[in-house]
Amino acid sequence: xxxxxxxxxxxxxxxxxxxxxxxxxxxxxxxxxxxxxxxxxxxxxxxxxxxxxxxxxxxxxxxxxxxxxxxxxxxxxxxxxxxxxxxxxxxxxxxxxxxxxxxxxxxxxxxxxxxxxxxxxxxxxxxxxxxxxxxxxxxxxxxxxxxxxxxxxxxxxxxxxxxxxxxxxxxxxxxxxxxxxxxxxxxxxxxxxxxxxxxxxxxxxxxxxxxxxxxxxxxxxxxxxxxxxxxxxxxxxxxxxxxxxxxxxxxxxxxxxxxxxxxxxxxxxxxxxxxxxxxxxxxxxxxxxxxxxxxxxxxxxxxxxxxxxxxxxxxxxxxxxxxxxxxxxxxxxxxxxxxxxxxxxxxxxxxxxxxxxxxxxxxxxxxxxxxxxxxxxxxxxxxxxxxxxxxxxxxxxxxxxxxxxxxxxxxxxxxxxxxxxxxxxxxxxxxxxxxxxxxxxxxxxxxxxxxxxxxxxxxxxxxxxxxxxxxxxxxxxxxxxxxxxxxxxxxxxxxxxxxxxxxxxxxxxxxxxxxxxxxxxxxxxxxxxxxxxxxxxxxxxxxxxxxxxxxxxxxxxxxxxxxxxxxxxxxxxxxxxxxxxxxxxxxxxxxxxxxxxxxxxxxxxxxxxxxxxxxxxxxxxxxxxxxxxxxxxxxxxxxxxxxxxxxxxxxxxxxxxxxxxxxxxxxxxxxxxxxxxxxxxxxxxxxxxxxxxxxxxxxxxxxxxxxxxxxxxxxxxxxxxxxxxxxxxxxxxxxxxxxxxxxxxxxxxxxxxxxxxxxxxxxxxxxxxxxxxxxxxxxxxxxxxxxxxxxxxxxxxxxxxxxxxxxxxxxxxxxxxxxxxxxxxxxxxxxxxxxxxxxxxxxxxxxxxxxxxxxxxxxxxxxxxxxxxxxxxxxxxxxxxxxxxxxxxxxxxxxxxxxxxxxxxxxxxxxxxxxxxxxxxxxxxxxxxxxxxxxxxxxxxxxxxxxxxxxxxxxxxxxx
Numbered sequence: 001x002x003x004x005x006x007x008x009x010x011x012x013x014x015x016x017x018x019x020x021x022x023x024x025x026x027x028x029x030x031x032x033x034x035x036x037x038x039x040x041x042x043x044x045x046x047x048x049x050x051x052x053x054x055x056x057x058x059x060x061x062x063x064x065x066x067x068x069x070x071x072x073x074x075x076x077x078x079x080x081x082x083x084x085x086x087x088x089x090x091x092x093x094x095x096x097x098x099x100x101x102x103x104x105x106x107x108x109x110x111x112x113x114x115x116x117x118x119x120x121x122x123x124x125x126x127x128x129x130x131x132x133x134x135x136x137x138x139x140x141x142x143x144x145x146x147x148x149x150x151x152x153x154x155x156x157x158x159x160x161x162x163x164x165x166x167x168x169x170x171x172x173x174x175x176x177x178x179x180x181x182x183x184x185x186x187x188x189x190x191x192x193x194x195x196x197x198x199x200x201x202x203x204x205x206x207x208x209x210x211x212x213x214x215x216x217x218x219x220x221x222x223x224x225x226x227x228x229x230x231x232x233x234x235x236x237x238x239x240x241x242x243x244x245x246x247x248x249x250x251x252x253x254x255x256x257x258x259x260x261x262x263x264x265x266x267x268x269x270x271x272x273x274x275x276x277x278x279x280x281x282x283x284x285x286x287x288x289x290x291x292x293x294x295x296x297x298x299x300x301x302x303x304x305x306x307x308x309x310x311x312x313x314x315x316x317x318x319x320x321x322x323x324x325x326x327x328x329x330x331x332x333x334x335x336x337x338x339x340x341x342x343x344x345x346x347x348x349x350x351x352x353x354x355x356x357x358x359x360x361x362x363x364x365x366x367x368x369x370x371x372x373x374x375x376x377x378x379x380x381x382x383x384x385x386x387x388x389x390x391x392x393x394x395x396x397x398x399x400x401x402x403x404x405x406x407x408x409x410x411x412x413x414x415x416x417x418x419x420x421x422x423x424x425x426x427x428x429x430x431x432x433x434x435x436x437x438x439x440x441x442x443x444x445x446x447x448x449x450x451x452x453x454x455x456x457x458x459x460x461x462x463x464x465x466x467x468x469x470x471x472x473x474x475x476x477x478x479x480x481x482x483x484x485x486x487x488x489x490x491x492x493x494x495x496x497x498x499x500x501x502x503x504x505x506x507x508x509x510x511x512x513x514x515x516x517x518x519x520x521x522x523x524x525x526x527x528x529x530x531x532x533x534x535x536x537x538x539x540x541x542x543x544x545x546x547x548x549x550x551x552x553x554x555x556x557x558x559x560x561x562x563x564x565x566x567x568x569x570x571x572x573x574x575x576x577x578x579x580x581x582x583x584x585x586x587x588x589x590x591x592x593x594x595x596x597x598x599x600x601x602x603x604x605x606x607x608x609x610x611x612x613x614x615x616x617x618x619x620x621x622x623x624x625x626x627x628x629x630x631x632x633x634x635x636x637x638x639x640x641x642x643x644x645x646x647x648x649x650x651x652x653x654x655x656x657x658x659x660x661x662x663x664x665x666x667x668x669x670x671x672x673x674x675x676x677x678x679x680x681x682x683x684x685x686x687x688x689x690x691x692x693x694x695x696x697x698x699x700x701x702x703x704x705x706x707x708x709x710x711x712x713x714x715x716x717x718x719x720x721x722x723x724x725x726x727x728x729x730x731x732x733x734x735x736x737x738x739x740x741x742x743x744x745x746x747x748x749x750x751x752x753x754x755x756x757x758x759x760x761x762x763x764x765x766x767x768x769x770x771x772x773x774x775x776x777x778x779x780x781x782x783x784x785x786x787x788x789x790x791x792x793x794x795x796x797x798x799x800x801x802x803x804x805x806x807x808x809x810x811x812x813x814x815x816x817x818x819x820x821x822x823x824x825x826x827x828x829x830x831x832x833x834x835x836x837x838x839x840x841x842x843x844x845x846x847x848x849x850x851x852x853x854x855x856x857x858x859x860x861x862x863x864x865x866x867x868x869x870x871x872x873x874x875x876x877x878x879x880x881x882x883x884x885x886x887x888x889x890x891x892x893x894x895x896x897x898x899x900x901x902x903x904x905x906x907x908x909x910x911x912x913x914x915x916x917x918x919x920x921x922x923x924x925x926x927x928x929x930x931x932x933x934x935x936x937x938x939x940x941x942x943x944x945x946x947x948x949x950x951x952x953x954x955x956x957x958x959x960x
Contacts, residue, residue, distance in 0.1 A: 007129045007145070007195065009111035015125055022126040025140055025201035027208050027727075039083075108132075108139055130196040134453065134468060137188050141200035141207075144181045149192035149500040151469060154178070155412045156186045156705040156725050157206060157682070158628030162470060164503035165194070171503050177628055177656070177681060178206075186706050186725065191453060191469040191501065210682045210706050210727065223403040223698055223716070224396055224755070227829035228374070231762070233291035234830075240288050242777060243358035249781055250354040260350065265334045266343045270351075272325040272336075280318025283311060295828070374758055377809035380903075381754050388746050389738035391722075397733035399758070400717045402751020404621055404700040405822045406692055407744065408685065408711065411627035411637055413704040413721055414741060416603040419466060420474035423566055423604070426557060427597035428550070429539040435482045440539060442516040443596060447571055448475045449489035451510040451523040453500065456480065456487075469501075471567055474601045489516065496520070497583055504586075506530050511582055520576040522591065528558050528598050531570030534588065535595035539573075547595055554598070561600035565633035571596040605640055612742040613641045619748060620821035626677045626685045628707065631655065634678040643675055656680040659688070667691050686710040696825050702736075702744060703728055719744060745818070752820070753813035756889060761808045763834050764885040768796065768878055770842035775849065787853060787862065792871055792926055795918060796878070803907040803914075804882055810903025811886065837888065841946075845877050868919055868928045872939055875915050880946035882908070891958060893951060 010018065059071045107118040111129040121139045124130070129145070132138065138152070150165040158177045165180055166172070172180040183196055185207040202208055255262055262270075278285075286306045293300045326336040335341055343351075381398040385391075392398055412418050425433045429440035454468035456476050464480070466473030476486045492515035501508040507526025514521045524531060532554070537544045558568050572593040576582065580590040613623050623643050627634050631653060638644025644652070653676040660683075662670060671691045677684065685701070689711045692699045701708065701715035704724030709731040712718030720732035721739045729735050736743045772793070788796070830838075852873065856866035883894035886904065890896070898905070916936075922928040931939075 007111045008114050009129045010125070010127050011113055014127060015112065018125040018127050022200075022204070023202050024122060025124040026122050028203055106137070106139070108136070124198060124201060126198055126201055128198045130198060131193075132183075132189055132196060133193045134189050134191055138183045138185055138196070140198045140202075141182070141184045141205040142196040142198040144183060144194055145197055146195040147181075147192065148194065149502045150189070150194050151191040151501075152183060153188040153190050153470070154184070154628070155418065156188075157184060157210070157707045158680075162190060166503050168504060175679070177679060191472075207706050207727070210709050223825060224374070224399045224758075226825075227827075230295055231829055233288070234295055236288045237292040237295075240285060242773065246777060246781070247354055247358040250358075251351070253781070254350065254354075260347050262343065262347070265341045266347075268329055268332075268334050269326075269336060269341055270343060272322060272329060275325060276318045276322035279321045280315050282306060282317070283309070283314050376805050377754050377757050377761075380809055381750050385734075385747065385750055388750075389722075389736060389740065389743050390747050390750075391735040391737055392733070393735070394733040397717045398747075399751050399754045400698065401700060401734070401744075401747040402749075402753070402755050402817075403698045403822060403825070404717065404748060404751070405825075406622045406624060406697045407616060407700045407702065408624045408626050408689060408692075408715070409702040409741070410685075410705065410708055411625055411629060411634070412603065413724065413739070414702050415609050415625070415637055415641060416605055418603060418704075419477075420470040420567070420601050421604050422474050422478035422599050423602045424561065424600040425478060425597070426554075426599065427571075429541055429596060431541065435484065439517065440541070443521075443539070443573055444571070445479065445484055446489055446493060446512070446514055446516050446521070447523040447525065447573060447596065448479050449484075449486040450493045450495065450512050451508060451525055452476065452486075452490075471569065471601055475569070475599065478599070499583055499586060499588075501526065502586075509583070509588055511576065517575070522574040522576055522582050522588075522593070524572045524588065524593060525569055528554075528568050528570035531572050531593070531598075532595060534591065535572050535593045538595040544594065550595075558598065563632070563636075564600075564602070565630065565636040566600040566602040568598050568600050570598045605637070606739075606741060608740055608742040610641050612740075612745045613643065615745045615818060616748065617642065619745075619818045621748065624675055624677070624688075626680050626688060626711075628656075628680055629678055631676075631678045634676045638676050648675065649673070652676065653678065656684040659684050664691070668694060671695065682707040682710050686714055689715050698822070698825060700744070702741070704739070719747070749815060749818055750813050752817035753811075755823075756814065756817060757808050757811050759829060759831070759834065760811075760885045760888050761805055762830060763837060763888055764804055764808065764878070764882055766830075766838050767842050767845070767881060770838060771845045771849070771874075772796070774842070774846050778850070787867055787870055788874065795914070795926070796875060803911050804878075807882060807901075807904040807907030808885060810907075811901055812897070814890065816890070834888075841881060841884075848877070849874060864927065864929050865931075868931060869935060869939065871928065872915065872919055872931065872936075873943060875911075876939055876943040877946055879908070879911055879915075880944050881950075882911075883947045884950040887950070887954060891954065893954060894947065 055071060055075050106121045108121060108124065109116055109118055109131040110124065111131070112119075116131065124140050128140075130139070130142065144150070144165060144167050147165055147167050152163050152165050154163045154177070163176065164171075164173070165183060167181050169181075178184065183194070185200075185205040200206075254260060255267070283306055287302060290300055290302050329336060375395075378395040378398050382392045382395060385398065409415060427433070427440075427444055430436065430444065435441040435444060452469075452472045452475065454466065454470075454472035454476055456473065457465035457467055459465065464477065466477070479486050494513040495510055496513060497511040499505070499507075499509040505526075507524055507530050509522065509524045511520065511522050524534070532547070532551070535547050538547045538550050561568055572595050574582075574591055574593050578590075582588060582591055616623055623641070625634055625638055625643070627637075634653065635644055651670060651673045654670065654674060656677065656679045659667065659670075659677060659680075667687070668691050671688060672695060674688075677688060685703075685708065689699050689701060693714075693716070699715045700717040700719060701711045702719045702721075703709075703712055704721035706725045706727045708720075708724075709727045712720060712728060713731040717734065718732035719734045719736055720728040722729075722735055722737040723739050724735075734747060772788075775787075849870070852870055853862070856862045856870060862870075886901075887894040887896070918926050919928045920930045
């Protein structure tokens with residue numbers, strides 16, 4: 001670094017000016033939402049929203065009847081579901097914060113005031129002159145002033161582990177993602193040293209821009225939320241329809257069959273009031289009807305008058321309607337100002353009662369246990385996936401992985417180990433790539449050990465860490481596997497003179513006093529074509545031979561490895577017996593080198609990647625590679641993992657620059673055929689994700705580098721590696737602690753199983769709701785009250801459903817789901833098969849329960865004992881149906897794997913025990929009387945037919 005003396009650097013005054021003008025060298029931290037806001041976000045769930053509406057309607061009814069148990073229960077369900085979701089996500093974020101720490105206090109050598117000093121990374125400003133050595137991370141973006149044998153790991157930005165950098169314009173790589181004389185924050189110096197003028201700091205660096213992209217709100221709604229939103233809309237429509245129908249039927253029944261007399265004047269003014277109320281409440285019921293159109297696939301645009309009109313405006317419309325219609329009524333002889341023209345207070349009380357019954361139907365229609373089921377399913381999956389090395393930060397990501405149709409993965413560190421290794425050692429002087437105790441082997445040992453600047457860190461014997469140039473470190477790892485200590489050999493040999501590697505000369509040479517050969521030896525390694533051009537002979541097991549006879553074999557072999565995108569390094573040596581110089585002006589002179597052989601070095605695939613990718617492909621999920629590497633490397637990796645074939649069309653691969661030139665319309669078509677994107681920049685990957693989403697794909701993105709962060713953030717699910725950069729992890733939804741692609745397939749299996757569990761609970765819950773709805777509806781029409789009290793309904797609709805949620809949410813993942821194709825994004829969560837099951841089972845139960853009421857009815861009176869039996873039969877019918885819900889969609893017996901489902905068994909026992917205690921000891925609170933053991937046995941056995949009939953149907957389906 002002697003040349004650094006002529007650099008003046010900034011003065012203290014310039015430092016202050018530049019810091020004021022260009023800012024500090026710190027990244028703006030991601031703004032974390034306050035806890036209260038995180039909690040309120042949980043109320044954005046569509047089912048929670050409709051449950052809140054039901055809760056406030058229930059509250060209104062409660063004040064009329066002064067019965068608050070149901071209302072309290074619904075609010076409890078809401079707070080429990082939102083509270084559990086909030087707590088689990090907060091807990092995951094705490095774990096993440098421990099995992100992910102950012103350091104801005106690392107010291108760097110800089111030139112200021114004509115002196116070299118050290119300052120913290122955060123204090124570097126634009127205009128500073130940095131002195132960087134091998135192993136250091138570049139702290140800011142800048143232009144190279146000097147570069148000696150400089151190689152930089154840009155994998156965090158481009159995916160490429162080794163990039164040659166130089167100040168010589170003749171050696172610039174025109175195909176490089178970033179200029180050859182430009183270094184960037186977050187990249188690491190693997191070899192050589194340099195002097196850099198800082199031109200960008202903090203958020204203005206490429207690293208900072210990518211980090212900023214990783215915090216943008218993507219606005220992508222999760223597939224599960226879309227499904228639950230549809231379900232909420234359907235429930236809202238059905239509830240509204242039944243409520244309106246019930247009110248109309250009761251009113252018509254009262255008008256024509258009731259004991260109350262309605263004068264014609266009163267009927268006219270009643271119609272005026274109903275029309276006015278209907279107009280005033282248009283902002284409530286019109287969107288519900290349009291929601292139904294959307295569910296049925298007839299998407300109609302909500303009128304602006306409803307969408308943008310205020311509540312006050314519509315209240316005025318309602319008042320205007322009332323006044324206008326009242327004037328019309330007055331013209332026809334009905335005076336709204338006369339008391340006699342209106343219905344009596346007693347009649348008004350009846351109508352209010354009809355309205356309350358209608359609202360009760362809306363409350364009964366809402367599945368109170370569904371948010372709890374979804375939350376518990378997601379929360380349990382979060383915990384279990386953590387045991388499988390998946391740290392889930394955002395709860396819905398658990399399920400979204402199951403809906404994934406495309407996985408966009410980077411190469412380095414995700415598919416590969418991000419550690420270069422010797423794939424093949426072609427040395428003609430040894431047999432079977434094995435070193436022996438002979439001179440030929442000693443030449444190879446010493447050439448690798450001494451003519452190198454890399455090191456190995458053995459601090460963790462289970463995972464050897466490489467330091468320095470990854471290619472040189474790969475050679476040391478190969479030597480280590482041969483049982484040799486490279487450091488001992490290096491320390492025992494004296495280096496007389498050395499030429500370090502540079503992009504210009506493409507080789508490294510060391511003149512040493514050999515401790516193994518007891519001679520002066522010149523060792524050279526580098527690009528094979530350069531090394532071969534300097535050799536006249538080759539060292540073989542039979543001694544020295546002319547190189548000409550071996551050239552065709554060597555060149556063919558080299559071409560084969562290079563086609564596989566491997567790095568090849570050639571080796572040569574010379575025994576130096578004279579005193580002539582071997583180095584002159586950075587070149588080798590006066591030499592007669594002997595070729596030893598070459599090595600093929602690659603970043604190998606992770607052991608489990610090929611199988612894991614195949615599992616994804618078999619599950620109907622496309623896998624696309626997005627890398628900063630060359631087309632050749634991308635194709636080779638694609639071939640190895642099974643997604644690239646020789647027969648693939650040119651449209652299956654594209655470079656980042658070519659992709660950027662495509663219009664959105666062209667790119668939307670191209671991404672469907674695309675398998676490989678190479679030379680990709682961060683924005684290319686992000687655009688790819690967004691275009692795939694526009695095509696209706698559910699996109700998961702994997703990555704470990706800062707360059708992956710924007711795509712990780714905008715994807716439906718971002719999966720970062722545990723060893724990845726802090727920016728990548730911050731942008732992701734799930735962190736794979738073991739860096740294994742296999743963990744992704746595990747996440748897919750969990751997600752699909754979780755969705756299946758939620759469907760099972762919806763099947764179970766809606767069956768109960770349909771039964772309760774129809775009984776309330778029929779009871780209100782025929783003048784009967786529901787033979788279940790509010791407290792009994794609370795047990796059925798909330799407490800029992802909560803335990804059912806635990807039971808069905810705790811079912812273990814089903815590996816068979818990986819044999820299915822991903823569900824379509826537009827598919828409704830209630831499948832036609834589910835609808836048929838819900839309707840058939842519900843109406844079977846309704847017939848049974850109505851028949852029981854008819855049997856128990858003795859001259860219009862049903863005894864407390866019979867009502868207790870009715871209540872117990874109602875609950876146990878649902879109890880046995882839970883077994884059918886467990887087996888739904890599997891084709892297997894409900895008893896299959898039952899011994900492994902501890903949560904399911906505990907929930908079953910709790911429901912059964914709870915029902916027994918309520919019946920035997922509930923008394924007036926639950927309006928129950930103790931049943932005899934004989935009746936308990938009869939009810940338990942007879943209701944179990946629900947399970948046995950289900951088992952018979954499943955058996956017949958398996959046979960046929």
